Amino acid sequence: MSNYRIQGATGEWEVVIGLEVHAQITSNAKLFSGASTAFGSEPNTNVSLVDAAMPGMLPVPNAECVKQAVRTGLAIDAQIHRWSRFDRKNYFYADLPQGYQISQLYHPIVGEGSLTVETDEGEKVIGVERIHIEQDAGKLMHDQHPTMSYVDLNRCGVALMEIVSKPDMRSPAEAGAYMKKLRAILRYVGSCDGNMEQGSMRADVNVSVRKPGAEFGTRTETKNVNSVRFIQQVVEYEARRQVDVIEEGGTIVQETRLFDPDKGVTRSMRSKEDAHDYRYFPDPDLLPLVLTEDFVEECKASLPELPDAKRQRYVDALGITPYNADVITSDVETARWFEALLAAGAEAKAGANWLTSELFGALNRLGKDIGQSPVSPEQAAQLLGLVADGTLSGSLAKQVFEIMLETGDDPARIVEEKGLKQTSDTGAIEAAIAEILSANADKVDQYKDGKEALFGFFVGQTMKAMAGKANPKVVNELLKKALS
């Protein structure tokens, strides 16, 4: 259970959260037409006769979109309904040429499932009520003309999954963790690119408050929230607002709200009384969607290893720390990069440590994500190989990596050209040690009198004399011998 509580004048309150996530299905063509789904095209260039709802046009389901929804359902262990149906949601708006959105109200393609999130209080299972497929609407542009609005139908008819959670979340952090986990799974599955900035993923945030353990309160729904941070802000703001309203003697009305990211507040958009009667009914242009066992099996077989399984395997089979395993598996790109690193010959534990500290540190500094890394997994594996075989010390490896980031060169070449190779030449090291010991005879005496901390000083002096290239292990051994 979450310990998140809102402090009110009448005591503590608990927040109850459910998310309806709209995720754009990754597909080349729209849900019911052959038009392209490419982002950023000129207005009204990706519009078919069907999308524009010309007279006599008919929808034909895109099998790829159906497949992606089924794969997503399988990835959250959900029921896959062998029989589902498309319904029409009727309302008039200029961004909706048909006058109805084709959706699935009564018989969604995916039923109950769940996913597990990490919270400060440990793992928590969040229920998913259903996933259904539906069409996106177009976009109105109000800034093109002084007195008229323009319509861009490029998005109109693009396939969306609506993933509806149960009201299982109890804190902003849980809502954020759910959204991140869901996004991770969708990206692993490849059913949605998870790009929240471009609107590929957005959430309607349902929030209510109650005294801990009491019945659910009346909820509000804040529409189209498009970042994890904003979702958390909406929950915080709405919970606080609702507690204040109730404690001041008011009541919460079931309503739709909008989030203002600039001010961090939500505002009422329309109340339940103004709600449309959508007159849902089965779309008579479409036959029920019937999935064969073969199709579902094919979807199952096409699923990649998912984040939870991968993390477990990294810990159990590769001996990676749970923290590192979590970091690496939290995004599919990172996991892919890491597996390429292993495939190129890197040792798992060293690779995981290096990736989560050195590479992530560098990418953070450079403001890049892992897909833009200047160093390839193959180059990184070479670098780690040079450390493992003693060619490079840890500090030399850091120097080489910095140069790799700048030049993109292979580590072996950098080592060669810059002469950064570590030396295990005992003769040279012994000569340097002899010189240092004779120049610091006083400290040698103090050491021998028991001031053992001075050992580090001799190591440092020796490394410095060797210009950092001496093999630290060899230096240690030879120093111990010389001082004994």
Add this chain to the structure above:
Amino acid sequence: MAGITDLGIASIRDGFRAGDFSAREVADAFNTAVAGAKALNAFIVETPDHAIAAAEQADRDRSEGTLKPLSGVPIGMKDLFATRGVQTTAASHILEGFKPEYESTVSARLWAAGAGMLGKLNMDQFAMGSSNETSAFGNVISPWRRNDGGNAPLAPGGSSGGSSSAIAARIVPGATGTDTGGSIRQPAAFTGISGIKPTYGRCSRWGIVAFASSLDQAGPMARDVKDCAILLEAMSGFDPKDSTSLDLPVPNWETGLSGDLRGKRIGIPKEYRVDGMPGEIDALWEKGIAWVKDAGAEVVEVSLPHTKYALPAYYIIAPAEASSNLARYDGVRYGLRELPEGAGLQDMYAATRAAGFGAEVKRRILIGTYVLSAGFYDAYYTQAQKVRTLIARDFDAAWELCDLLLTPTAPSAAFALGEKSADPLAMYLNDVFTVPSSLAGLPAMSVPAGLDGQGLPLGLQVIGKALDEQGVLNAGLAIEERAGFTARPEAWW
């Protein structure tokens, strides 16, 4: 000599192939007939150039030996079918001036088969009506007149009334129709011609302005059964652009035609003997029973117990679908736009739809909106869908006892224009015999079988099992062969 316009589809096709006349002569003859029959108001748009271009191509094809199934044959196209570059309105004001950039699958198949287009045929607005009085372009008039010397203008039936009128008047040899609850069969019966609604899914709905998607089905109308078979073959076939299209090969119905009904059992549904049906229709039905027996069929009485619920269910389901299908006519992208001074989006919708839709269309949109509304949906729409299932089961049970059903097509002969337009319910009753097979998606056809006391045509309907168009056509042929229907309206137009 009988003129070219006296010929039907098969005769034109065969005569053209035999070199009796050129396709251009055929096109010219019909273009002239169309131009001379404006009093019928059967056409919204005449397209003589389209017919001539197809004819010239047919003449070239004949000389090059590359004839197509319908080379040399001009037809009329109901205005519900989108025709590229040619105004397509569904007889509505809201689509007046709309010229699609695309061709409906059915019309495209007909052109690919070599047919030419004489024009776009008038109809009830958005195919909603049984008399052609709901057209925004004025009603079609039937070429038939009562023999009482009164010259009252009669309804050609609907919604495919332009098609029926034009065929009966011999200004087209055949035409397309569409049938949602009887819109091919009832006008065919009213005008003494033949028409078949095939199994739902035989003809692609792509490019046909939608009325009620789960019921709409295209089909041919022509002078006789053979002509219907020829046209239906050209119109049918799987279309991946229509999810409800049947992915099945198209049978060779013309070759399969036979009026020999030996071994067939024909059911007579007792529930189709409705109160108030004229005795003449009952008598004609008895004649039909005698004819099919004469053709070798065994006749059995069957029961379709839920028949009386079909009409109410139909008038819930069809308007429900229509209310949604017609939402796209909003003035935003094409067709009529009414933008009063200072109007916002909602005002534009209201003004456009108020001005663009006729009274019957508005009535059905309102009915459909009502039956789908929260609180009423289960009582109306859900209930009607259950009735639809029961109707289909009635037919399934009947097929245990028989192969085909024989019924009258309509409960009366053609009525006078204006006679029923004030009473929608009386008008809706016209569909009482045609609606059940529409709800069940079954093939059904009307063939002319006789004249009533006023000299007006009456039709008999044959209903078949799903996909058994051949059985329906054959029974129709057996009746046609025995009815000897040769009556035709005298040209007054």
